[in-house]
Every structure is written in C-alpha cells, then in structure tokens.
Amino acid sequence: MNGLRRYIARRILEAIPLIFAIIVFNFVIFHIAPGDPTSYMMAGSGVAGIDPVVIEAMKKRWGLDKPLLEQLVVYLSGVIRGDLGYSFFRNKPVSEVILERVPATLLLILPSACASIVVGTLIGAYLAKRPGSKLDSTVSTFSSILYSVPVFWLGLILLIIFAFGLKLFPSSGMVSPIGEYAGSVTDMLQHLFLPSLTLFLTDVPIFIRTARASVIEIMREDFITTFKAMGLKENAVLYKHALRNALLPTVTIAGMLLGFLLTGAVLVETVFGWPGLGRTTYEAIYMRDYPLIMGIFVFSSIVFISITLVVDIVYAFLDPRVKYR
Amino acid sequence: MKMVLLEVRDLKMYYRAFGGWIRAVDGISFELERGSTLGLVGESGCGKSSVGLSLLKLLPPTAKFMSGEILFDGTDLLNLCPEDIRKIRWKRISMIFQNAMNALDPVKKVGDQLMEALTVNVNVRKDEAKKKAVELFERVGLSADRMNSYPHELSGGMKQRVIIAMALVCNPELIIADEPTTALDVVVQDQIMQLILELKEKFNLSIIFISHSASVIAETCERICVMYGGKIVEQADVRSIFKSPYHPYTISLFYSYPSIVGEVKKLISLPGAPPNLLNPPAGCRFAPRCPIAKKVCKAEEPPKFEVKKGHYSHCHFAMELDVRKIQSMLEGLT
Amino acid sequence: MVLAKIRMFWLEYRRDRMAVFGLALVVFFAFIAILAPFITPYDPWSFVSQALSPPSQKNLFGTDKLGRDVFSRVIWGTRVSFIFGLGAATISGLIGIILGAIPAYYGGWLDDLLSRIYEFILVIPTIFLLILIIAMFGSSIYFSMAVVGLTMWPYLARIMRAQVLSLKSKAYVQASIGLGASGIRTLFKHIIPNGIQPVIANITIQIAYAILTEAGLSFLGLGDTTQVSWGQILYWGHLHIASAWWNTVFPGLAIALLALGFTLIGDGINNTLNPKMRESR
Ligand SMILES: Nc1ncnc2c1ncn2[C@@H]1O[C@H](COP(=O)(O)OP(=O)(O)O)[C@@H](O)[C@H]1O
C-alpha cells in the first residue's frame, strides 16, 4: 500500500512540470506569432461599449509594458491562480466563460463516452472469441467505416435524415426556445439525442478495435490455457480473466482516446449548436477572441493532464505489477 | 492385475496453416497404466505438447483431429461434447504447464486462483475452499501467507509450486506435466521433480511427463515414448530402453546423457533440426539426420518392430543396430 | 531478397479482401487526383449554373451557393486532400522514424529527453493545439499540413523506438556490430528496414487521420479559403444543409471513402504482419 501511495505522489509531482510547460508554451506561442503580443491579449478590446477603465486595468494587470521575463512570471502566476485572461468580446473573464460551458459539455460527453466504452469493449471482447468469423469481419468492416467518416459529417447526415427529413428530433441547441415542453427534461433529452448518438457512433469503433486486439492477444497467453484446462467455461475465462487483463491496454491508451473524444465533442457541438465548450471554441475562432482560445487551450490541457494522471492511478490499482515500477 | 487408465490409438491431430496441414501429431499410440508414469521425450517441435493438449482438447481453433481414439477410463474423449470434456478437465485430468512464468493470471492473487480452480469444479463453501488451499500450499512447501501474493512477487520455483498445488486441488487421477521444470534453475528443477514424485505416491496419481531432456524422463518415468516429427519412434520400459535402445534417434538423444550409455564423457548434440511438419520428408522422418540412413529409409515408412516384449521401434534396421557404431558415427558428426 | 520479401508480403496481403478493397479505393482516388484537369467537366472556380441547383445530368452533384459545379469541385478537391494527407503523414513519418530510432539505438540522455518530448506532445489535446496555432499563425494549407504532421509523429516514434529496442538485441544485428559496421550503418541497414513495417502501417492510418483533420479544421473555420479542398467544400456547403443536401453529402462521402481506403490498407498491413488477428475459424 505504501508503494502505491508513493507511486501516486510521484505521478502527481511529475504532472506539475508538464502543466508549467503547457503554460509557458502558450506564452511563447503568442509571443512568436505574427503580430503584436499585446494585440492577442487585448483582442476585442475595441468592441464598443467596453469601459476604457477595464482596458487599462487589463493592460496593467498583465504587465504588458514590462520586460518579457517579468510578463511571463505575471502570466504564470495569473494562470495558476485561475486567471486565464479577459474576453473583451464577451466582457467577462475567460475562466468564467469556460466554467459556464463545462456542464453542457459534460452532459454531452459523459453518457456517450460511457456507453461507447462499455458497449465497444464488450463487442470487441465478444468478437475476439472467434477472430476471422463472419460476424467479426462484418463488425470490423463497419467499425472501419465509422472510423473513417468525419464526425461532423456524420452529424450533418443524421441532421439531414432525422431533423430535416423525418423531423423526429430538433436540429440545434439544448432546449427549445418556445413551445409547450420548452425547457423540460424531455425537451433536453430530445436535443441531446442526435449529438450523443453521433459521438457514440464515432467513438465506439475505437473501443471495439482496442478491446478486440487486446483480448485476442491475451487469449493466447499461457495462463488462459491454464484456466481453460481448469474446467472454466469459455465465457468465464473470457470475462473473468481475459477481459480484466485486456482492459489494461485500453486504460493505457486512454490518453489518446481522450483526445479523440474531445475532438469529437468540439465538432459535434458545432454541428448541433450545443452550448458547450466546443461550440464556444468555434465562436471564439470565428470572432478571433484570442484570450478565449488561449484560455481554452490551457484549460483543456490541464484537464487532459489531470485525467491522464487519474488514468495512471486507476491503472496502478488494476495492475498489481505497476506499483513499484 | 494391471489396469489401463488411458489408451491412445492412432491419434492424428493437425494444425491448419497457410499452405496445408502441420502434422503435429501423426498417428501415435500408447497406453498408460493406473498409478504409473509415462514420459514423452524428444526435441522441441516434435509434437509433445500437442499430444498433451490433445488429451484435454485444449487446442486452438486451427487444430483438427484427423483420426484415432483417446480412451480415458474406457470413454473416447474425442466423442465427448465440449460440456462433457469440461467436466473431465481438472477433476479427472489436470495439467502442469510448460511455462511456469506465464501460467498464472498476472492480476489476481495466487491463493484466489487456487480457490477458483476448486470452486468452479466442486461445490464447496468458501471457508472449506480456503482451508483446502492452505493445506495444499503447505503440502507443496509454500507458507500459507503466500496466498496473498501476486504471481510477479514469486520466484519461478514458487510459482511452479503454486501450479502444482492447483493441479492437485480437485484430486485428479491423471496429471500431464509439460516441461514442468524447464524454465527453472537446476537446483530448483530437482526439488520440483522430487516434489511431484512424492505427491504422486501420496495421492496415487498417474502422470504423463513431457520433456526434451532424456535425463529428466529417465529419473521419473516407468515407461518412455520417444517422439520425433509427430510420431513415436520408440517405446519401451525405462530399463529396457536405456539398456539397449533400438532406434538411432533414441541413441542420439541419450548420447547427450553420458552416465547412461557407455563411458562417453563428452556431450554432443545432433546437428540439424526436426523436420518441418508442414512438409515432412517421405519415408522415415529421421532419415535426413540419421547417420545410417539407406535408400529404403527415404522411400518407405519404417514398420513397427517389437524388438522385445513391450519394446517397440520404428526403424528399418531396428533388428540389426550396432549401438557402439552409431555412437562413434554421431561423435564424428560433431 | 527484398523483392522476394515484398512478393511474399503481397501474397499474404492479397488474401485480405477488405485490404485489397482499400487499396483499390486509394488507387481510384489517386487516378482522379492525377487526371483532375482532364476529367472535371467545369472549372471548379467559375459560375456554371443557377445557385444551389440539385443534382442533374448537367451537374452530377448539383451546384453550390455561387452556382459552381460541385462534381468538378469534389474532383479537384481530391488533389488537395491527397497532398495534405500524404504531406502530413510524410512529415510525421520522417520525424517519427528518425527521432524514434536514433535515440533508442544510442540510449542515454538523448533517449530520456526524446521520451520526455513525446510524453509532452501526447499529453496536449491535439485539437486545441491545432486550433491555437492555426488561429494565430494563419491557415495556409501547407502550414496546416506541417503542423498536423508535427502533432502526429510521437505515435510513430514510440512504435519505432520499441522496434529498435527489441531488434538491437537480435543476433544478426549484434553480428553486424561485431563485424565492425558503424552504428549509423547498422541502424539504417539492418535495424530500421527490419523494424519499419508496423510504422508503415501506422503512417498509412495517419494519412487518413490527416485528411479527416483537414476537414475538421475547415469545418471550424480554420481551413485555407484559397483552396478547393473537400473540407472547404463541405464547410461552405453545410451552411445550406437544410435546403441543399448535395453540398454536404458528396464532399463528405469523398472524405469518408478516401480515409476508409487508407485505414483499410493500414489494417491490412497490420493484419498481414500479425496474422493471429484474423485466424481462420
Ligand atoms: N497452435 C499452433 N498452431 C500451429 N502450429 C502449431 C501450434 N502449436 C504447435 N504447432 C506446431 O506443431 C509442431 C509441434 O509443436 P509442439 O507440440 O509444441 O512440440 P513440442 O512440445 O514437442 O516442442 C511444431 O511444428 C509447431 O510449430
């Protein structure tokens, strides 16, 4: 147990320099990008209706007239205290804009990610029982197709069919602006359905592939023969021993999968006008709201690093061999 | 009165491969008496493990039984449905695997794995299972607190002890031990062999030992089958075969074991490798490496000779072999 | 020797029907890309019919908002997407192979440093990195291609590194070192050629990934508006999705098919190298 605790502490300590590196990287980017760094930090400050006092305060706040190194220190300490800059287009601190939008994104990502992890892993494990069978090749072909279809295009096609054609689901937003059910839970679920389905369909092939490949690999290990010889039923061997071991590679590449989920979320939110962080990113690009773009980059990187950390820790719990590494 | 526990008749088991069949088990027959030990010996790649796995039908989907019978206590295992085979696995026939390093689930505690072996097969209460597990751990020379270890925390010898304990947990009649000591240090090897033999007496087990090493087999088995290229080339009681081998391959195999044959001190190994079983040579499969091969060997498959009572050899020249001469020819080869 | 190896590889690869189909798709699109100037019925930039007219004999895939022929634009877009995919994957492949192999071969601090660098890149969410950089530095297609390539190489480097580490201990490599071959020579003559196959399979899959990324970036408004890429056609087309589906469906289908082609080839190579993944029943 002590070993595990030490391992977790070490992983956390290793994550801190990574987060620093991300923040410094972001700072470097807007200093080497063509154009004046100040203009990136202050993008949108020309928008009518912004109090000149705010603009001055922000310039001071970021020490934009100070030498570079001092600016970096100011920037770093700001970010660490949760100050990601100011969005003049929205007239709000960036961190506030981001935090407002996170719940909607979670509502979209979590159910579909959980569903695709569970369903994909089970399908993948099942296919691994008979590699090369008819069912296996059919499902593999389908998953290659889904994997190759651009996420947002799939979303658009679903829109064409179910929203514009069959008129079964609303085409955009999170709730209906008017109508009897506007704002009710049913209304929200209806809005959630198509974007969630899109994400599910694009994510599920990755989990099918990963689970299938690792279960096939594990089913060839010697210990699987031991358990078969012990008189366990095929399914018991598969689900009690093979799957547990095969989950380890799934967890290991979770970092990469997470990137996939996020990319999907940004695009799907854009297609369906889902008011989450992805849609906000799209709007920020559209308006060239640089403070917001940078803020989202730093925020999502920190989230990403934290989740990777959590995944590593979960891994250590799942695999007794890891702890003292 | 001797009782036959297992009788294998003309068993053929092939693996499907790109370009044809790998004839891993190509027409072998042997008998095992209750309470006795039988050894399968031969170089790596001769089909020994395939025989062992065939007995429990633990084969990959590419494997196919082409012919033969496996009579275990009178029933032909080849005719049983998967469910009935499952009922025989571990309860009547268990196995100790070739690779102790990987034969246990890496993410489960070894004690739990041992108890699992019991509970899936027999209806027992949790505490009874636990009691039995503790007892077995002690019997194989492990302290009971080792039950909470994960496989990677144990040495190779300890893992092999766990596996032996597992093999015994349902009181089987037959144990197939496939290279049980190959991956271990010499000293540990010896301890493990002793342990297996001790347990055999105590539990009145029948054992099939599989090994590439003639010395391991010589020390442990009553009867020996020498395998080459998917076939049994010589079969006899241990005394008879070590006193006078009747097959050139057996001689070459034993020749690397100086204390048995003559005063030879030097260890040699036969040049070349066992045949590719996808395309085995016609006639005698040993012919390409045999120091005394003649034309007939490459053309005709050697028949089975009963050179003495219960001592069989598949060599065209079984009746006229000159062991000394072959030894010196083999020596000349290296 | 090498030819015989390739022939053996092809004999095995050929048995995988989906892999052959993938190859056929890619060859088909390659022909379209090469022959684009000869087979486009209209200039992809100029007005030819009424705006947003549906598919007809004159305009197979209909027309866009500016009355341009979508069929001609999709054909022309094949070139751009091909170049983008191949370019990005080549950049990623070259960097990945070199930075994967050399540090792994020599070990030491160089290897540690490189491992840290890919760890760093792998831990940044790629999509936001691309958005940040392209939004600030501009969205010229060659620049985006380079940036996409630069985000993908660590995956290849990791595979290459593992291959080199396992091959380094193999007998023939040891023999070559023993015979006095220089390190770099051994690396490039013996290790890389023997360990590169899984990297190639992944490069092929990265081509598909790059094509999809270009489309995604275009869709977010970060595409190169001076180019007729599939992503661009789709981006401008989807604005009229409710009234003119053909502007959305056809370019997307082209993207999906070409990406599918490369994915299937990548899978096919992997399966050929690793036949246990599709054992016979
Ligand atoms: N699962 C398998 N699929 C195909 N061929 C196999 C398989 N297992 C073993 N073989 C082949 O069968 C032959 C006999 O192997 P094996 O039974 O492991 O021999 P041994 O135990 O004597 O070393 C070898 O040629 C080997 O390559």
Ligand code: SF4
């Ligand atoms: S049959 Fe011929 S080749 Fe085979 S072992 Fe006897 S002498 Fe040698």
Ligand SMILES: [Mg+2]
């Ligand atoms: Mg073996």
